Amino acid sequence: MMKRIIAAVLLVLMFSVVFAGCGSDTAKKDGAAKKIIVGLDDNYPPMGFKDDKNEIVGFDIDLAKEASKRLGREVEFKAIDWSSKEAELKSGRIDVLWNGLDITDKRKENILFSDPYMDNKQLIFIPVGSVIKGDADLKGKVVGTQSGSSAEEYIDGNDTFKSSMKEVKKYSDYISAFMDLENGRLEAIIADEITGRYYMSKHPDKFIALEAPVGPVSSFGIGFRKDDQALRDEVQKVMDDMKTDGTSGKISEKWFGKNIIK
Template identity: 45%
Template sequence: MKKTIIAILLTALVATLFFGCSSPSDDTDDSWGELEERGTIIVGFDDTFVPMGFKDGSGTIVGFDVDLAKEAIGRMGLEAEFQPIDWNLKETELNSKNIDLIWNGYTITDARKEKVNFTSPYLDNRQVIVVLSGSDIATKAGLEGRIVAAQNASSALAAITEEGAGATFDGGEPILFDTYNDAFMDLEAGRVDAVVADEILARYYIAERGEEKYTVLSEDFGDEEYGVGVRKTDETLLTKLNEALDAMKEDGAAATISEKWFGENIVK
């Protein structure tokens, strides 16, 4: 009897260890099957980031990245659903499965690569310094002792921090805003002396608000590339998305979208 009980217990223990080790956890699941079943991919974006993804005057979600995402996701047999998010929490939203992609002028950085996987780069960008016309700030060194603005959790902030330039600004750090719209409003009002921002966004703002009002300095805080952020577990989605983007570049669809928003093809 004792031998029988021991044998049963050992069998149960082995089975528990086997199934416990072999059963995949939620952390390692590739969600492609869920996305196919649902029929949609939820794209997380900052709805103030012109011209990449934003709400127009009628409240409609529009933008270069919006059009790019619709086309790419459509080629994957699914529909794009756009979800405005707090940009400070973008990686948390992604890895909590509240969204499936981060797609909105999302700069590829080493720090972000630790949290998400990126598609191949599809656009070049740089972090430019914008001042009001007539400002006596003409170089990056001229920012010393000045009030400099950037968006919270932005690649501009990361670039400033990496150079250690923030310590030279008034207050020892840049002033951070939730949106670049707020930052540019404060620049126009004279409450900040300069804004560091993505060139693509800055050029759009300048064109919309009047090029005569602003000066973009020749010096900047570095070049960078945009990619789409994907959960590290979603290898199938990453592969399919890269394939769709590559096909769009080859057949001219990406160029058509670029020309609509920028007047030329700037897609990599």
């Protein structure tokens, strides 16, 4: 009798192990092993852009790769129309917006954000020799910015400031705007400090950044679908770990020359 009981117990344990293994495999397929598709503007150096080999590189790219590696997931970077980023996220064509995305109250209505990981501010960039000294000097000037950017939101939200300028030209990316600034088709650009300073470093002695910020200082965050709390929390956990162990600081030093992680 005792032998039969022991045999029955062993049989139950064996099936429990088998089913537990199946459950684990299913979880990997449906959860942790699922590819993360990151939506980005692939012409936004140094956050995410194509290098000379046509490969997507950048500060946020390195962060996303390291985070995905720690989560045991593959990551795919998908170039999108940045002005339609919220629609791309909501549709499910991408899982994450990770590309120098400012956290704003307006965006919070449609996007679930991570904790801030970097501060950002909008600066005025001018060519060397310009007489512009601040935002008051933009009156009557042709000024450029990027469509879908925080700078555009600030300009469009301040009618007096916007109407004081002769024209506000909007570009699909800041690189095109800086090319027009260099060629005299613009008199100034209002742009993210990080992007502008990176572009300046590649074109020394051509541009000046005015130190006084235009509008409020903002912070970058990673954007998720409103109903994707689980993915948000997973990514936030590894981001916290990367900050604690110094990995994100090293990535920052690689791209900016110093650790500017919050």
